[in-house]
Amino acid sequence: MIMREWLMRLLDRGRRAQLDAELAEELQFHREQLERDAAATGLDAQAARHAASRQLGNVTRAREDARARWSIPIVDAVLRDLHYAWRGLRRSPGFTLTVIVTLGLGIGANVTMFSVVDRLMYRPLAYLRDPATVHRVYWQWQGASGPRTSNSTTYRRFLDFQASTKSFTAFAGFSERDLAVGEGDRVRERRIAAVSATYFGFFDAQPVRGRFFNADEDVVPRGADVTVLSYDFWQSEYGGADVLGQSLQIGEVRARIIGVAPRGFAGVNDATPPVAWIPITTFAGSAGTDDARTYHTAYAWSWLHILVRRNASVSTEMASADASRALQDSWRSELATSSSVLTLDAARPHAVVGAVRLGAGPEPALESRTAVWVSIVAGVVLLIACANVANLMLARALRRRRETAVRLALGAGRHHLLLQAAIECTLLAMLGGALALLIAQWIGTIIQHTLLGGTASTNLFTDWRTVLVTLGIVFITAMLIALLPTMFAGRARDLASALRGGVRGGARDGARIRAALLVVQASLSVVLLVGAALFVRSLRAVQDMRLGYDAEQVVLVSRVIRGIPMDETTQVPLRRLLLETAQTLPDVETAAWVNSAPFVSTSSSSLYVSGIDSVGQLGTFTFQAASPDYFRTMGTRIVQGRAFSAEDRLGTPEVMVVSASMARALWPGRDAIGQCVRVRLPTEPCRQVVGIAEDMVQNDLVGGTRYHFYMPIEQYTRTWGNGMLLRLRGDPVVAGERVRAALQRVMPGASYLNVRPLREIVSDAQRSWRLGATMFTAFGLLALVVAAVGLYGVIAYSVTERAHELSVRVALGAQRRDILRLVVGQTVRYTLIGTSVGLLVAAWSGHWLQPLLFQQSARDPGVFVAIALLMTTVALVASLTPALRASRSDPAVALRAE
Known part of the structure; x- marks a missing residue:
């Protein structure tokens, strides 16, 4: 009823x-x-x-x-109060706009960072079936230079893993690469996923056209030339037409289209979704390198990621233990084929069954850890915004003290006044939340495309996770900013005093709380500004770091052979033709043919040195096979001896150049020049060290050993190497395109060239510090502005409510400078207290921030002093206008007004 x-x-x-x-x-x-x-x-x-x-x-x-x-009485009462609150806010447009913008910026910062962190670490993958039981397998071991964690392994180990484990009901291998897709003028480098046939079984996704490939099309040594297109690629390139049975050139594979994935399906990569999927054995079997030819029998090529579905009756700890046993068995098998592998006792390898998203894995990348810290910073920005708005709301409540007293005298209930104050704050928070979604949508897209390198973006207005988080933040914000106004609305007990006192009646009640809020704003702003300064200096240190080469004018030219067979009789002449053609171009200063490039790919090899039992236990030794002008092209200095030259060719004594760190590690206290090193096998001819080069950063800007050696490409391999490094004159982007067009004319058939400036490649490696510096600086400046505006507003209001007191002081003989000193002194006092607290908090939290910085102390005294001076300066500027207005006021006017 x-x-x-x-x-x-x-x-x-x-x-x-x-x-x-x-x-x-x-x-x-x-x-x-x-x-x-x-x-x-x-x-x-x-x-x-x-x-x-x-x-x-x-x-x-x-x-x-x-x-x-x-x-419904409750609904009608709330609607009436909403209407009353809206009328009150419309009467004060300046106050309303200030609060909405302040809250919009504070909430927007948090919504933005939630969307970024959620996408990096926590958001469930589209179509993933039973995500709680799906994991990525991570490998951890003790390397020569310390603990190592990797999420990639060899195909041979993938086969061992499937054969040896019992805790999983399904396995899949996958790898993603940027490959040439299309032919002729339509060819573009696009993201391609090479996956095993079992990969699609992890998802509840059904093709909108055709089918996914099956186990018969994913067999070693080479799978079938088939592909499944993504829905977006099918729409953009084919307009949704019937494409089944058509051919699409993907890398060196001419694949037959057998299916189209459903809309929104991206597999495990929704940041840069693949445009097509091909069998993993098709990709490996067509790669054409020495490692690729033995990918299913040897442990040499670590390129594959493993996805598993855990048996629901098995815990993740038990599954990790099972995976570790399988890894150790596989490690023993590898030890039987290579003497350069660390022993089980030395390596102590184990596996971790972890999150599918790398950002939530056992050792998240610096990028993910920085994003989490920036999210904490966004929360601090919201606290500053709430403190500022609470101060404004408190000032508004005190200004309306007489109105509140009149309403109480006329019979209004205190609980009704509290409800109205809460509804007004909630309305402001909701309006700020709506603005926050607009801000987050705009800023989030910019961060995703420019700072994180992703291409996919989310519509936050239709994303229920982000909308729910926004509503939660709005609710918390409304409670925070409503606390003080509702408290003071319920404290009006002496109605007669309130009716007589006007604005001054509640001045003392709110002075201490407003001062405390100012101190909180100042201290939190100092913490953010210190973090911003540290990240900016860290980014500058990264950018100024000597990499062992000069990347500014260098471009990487990658050769992609398509549609024609290439063996030694054709590869060597083409390589020489491209190199000779490049050296004749006016835009090219020097050129070198290489087998790898920094932050793109590296190659490592076993070394054998007389007097050292196991060189591999010292660390990983990477190498570069290059033509004679390599060091000139890169701008790498030879610190001792010489570089290899055109005289170091096939048939002459084999030579190498080693890095300074490698020379110190292998021959401590001795001269490395003239030493003998054998590469790959102990039976190989001796290579004589003829030079020592400065250390070069190859893979990681932070940590890691700099053990590199360099060999003439003619002496090491006649077929290896698909690219050139060119040092150009002028703008590398503009000149690089001219060079590409000139070299393209000598490429055979459908083969083509890609040109990418090396500075862009290096810039990608600096992305995590750029993210931290950009976001910390943006949020720090935002907090500074909000705090400055709040400081100005509170000091201005304080001057207004103290007009009678200041007028009495002037009437009794106080000078203008005395009034200025009084007002400015109050501001400086609040600021110094807040700054001191903020510096203490920043120093205390420095040990958590330190791992994210690069060659920069988290407790840098210079940064702390600079931020203290900045906050003091801002406080002085913010208080100057109210102080001048107070010193110039006519005491007679103020006394008559009272």
């Missing part, structure tokens, strides 16, 4: 206008009937109307009682 009554109330509320008209008509009918009855007794018209009114009773009361039946 109760449910039925409330349902009827809800239905009647939707047609109140109709019911109100019917009630008015019925009341009018009864009035006319009563008037006719009274007139029939002999009364005149006026007396009959009076008699009818007396008999009808309180019409207004009856109308209100009837209307109460057509409504």
Whole structure:
């Protein structure tokens, strides 16, 4: 019955206008009937109307009682309070706009970082079935230079893993590469996923056209030439037409299109979604390198990632233990084929069954850890914004103290006033939340594309996770900013004093709290500004770091052979032709043919040195095979001996150049020049060290050993190497395109060249520090502006409420400088307290921030002093205008106003 009554109330509320008209008509009918009855007794018209009114009773009361039946009282009360709050905010547009913008920026910063961190670490992958049981396998071991963690392994180990584990119900191998897709003028480098046939079984995704490839098309040594297109690629390139059976050139594979994935399916990479999927054995079997030819039998090529589905009855700890046993068995098998591998006792390898997203893995990348820290910073920005708004709301509550007292004197309930204050704050927070979504959508897209390198973006207005988080932040914000106004709205006990006191009546009540809020804003702003300065200096240190080469004018030219077979008889002449052609171009200063490039790919090899039992235990030794002008092209200095030259060719004594760190590690206290090193096998001819080069950064800007050696490409391999490094004159982007066009003319068939400036490649490696520096600086400056505006507003209000006091001081002989000193001194006092607290907090949290910095102390005294001076300067500027206004005011006017 109760449910039925409330349902009827809800239905009647939707047609109140109709019911109100019917009630008015019925009341009018009864009035006319009563008037006719009274007139029939002999009364005149006026007396009959009076008699009818007396008999009808309180019409207004009856109308209100009837209307109460057509409504939900709580809803109506809230709507009335909302309407009242909206009218009050419309009367103060400046205050309302300031609060909405402040909250919009604070909430928007948090929504932005939530969307970034969620996408990097926590968001469930689209179509993933039973995500709680799906994991990526991570490998950890003790390397020569310390603990190592990797998420990639060899195909041979993938086969061992499947054969040896019992905790998993499904396995899949996958790898992603940027490969040439298309032919002729339409060829583009695009992201391609090479996956095993079992990969699609991890997802509840059905092709919108055709089918996924099966186990018969994913076999060693080479799978079938088939592909499945992504939905977006199918729409953009084919317009949704029937493509089944058509051919698409992907890298060196001419694949037959057998299916189209559903809309939104991206596998495990939704940041840079693949445009197509091919069998993993097709990719490996067509790669054409020495490692690729033995990918399924040797442990030499670490390129594959493993996805597993854990048995629901097995815990993740048990699954990790099972995977570790399988890894150790596989490690023993590798030891039987290579003497350069660390022993089990030395390496202590184990596996971890972890999150599918790398950012939530056992050792998240610096990029993910920086994003988490920036999210904490965004929370601090919101606290500063809330403190600022709370101060404004408190000032507004104190200014309206007389109005509140009048309403209480007229019978308004205290709980009603509290509810109205809370509703007003909630309305402001909701408006700020709406603005925050706009800000987050815009900023989030910029961060994703420029700072994180992703291409996919999310519409935050339709993303339920982000909307729910925004609503949660709005609710928390509303509670924070409503706390003080509601508290003061309920403290008006002495109505007579409040009615007489006006604005000054509540001055003392709120002074301490407003001062405390100012101190909080200042201290939190200092913490953010210190972090911003540290990250900016860290980024500058990264950018100024000597990499062992000069990347500014260098471009990497990658050769992609398509549609024609290439063996030694054709590869060597083509390589020489491209190199000779490049050296004749006016834009090219020097050129070198290479087998790898920094931050793109590296190659390592076993070394054998007389007097050292196991060189591999010292660390990983990477090498570069290059043509004679390599060091000149890279701008790498030879610190001792010589570089290899054109005289070091096939048939002459084999030589090498080693890095300075490698020379110190292998021959401590001895001269490395003239030493003998054997590469790959202990039976290989001795290579003589002829030079020592400065250390070069190859893979990692932070940590890691710099053990590199360099060999003439003619002496090491005649077929290896698909690219050139060119040092150009002028803008490398513009000149690089001219060079590419000139070299493209000598490329055979459908083969083509890619040109990418080396500085862009290095810049990608600096992305995590750039993210930290950019976001810390943006949020730090935002916090500084919010704090400065809050400081100005509170000091200005303080001057207004102290107008009588200041006027009395002037009347008693105080000079203008005394008033200036009084007002500015108050501001400086608040700021110094807040700055001191902020510096202490920054120093205390420095040990957590230190791992994210590069060659920069988290407790740099210079940074701390600079931020303290900056905050003091900002405080002085913010207080200057109110102080000048107070010193120039006419005391007579202020005293008469009181």
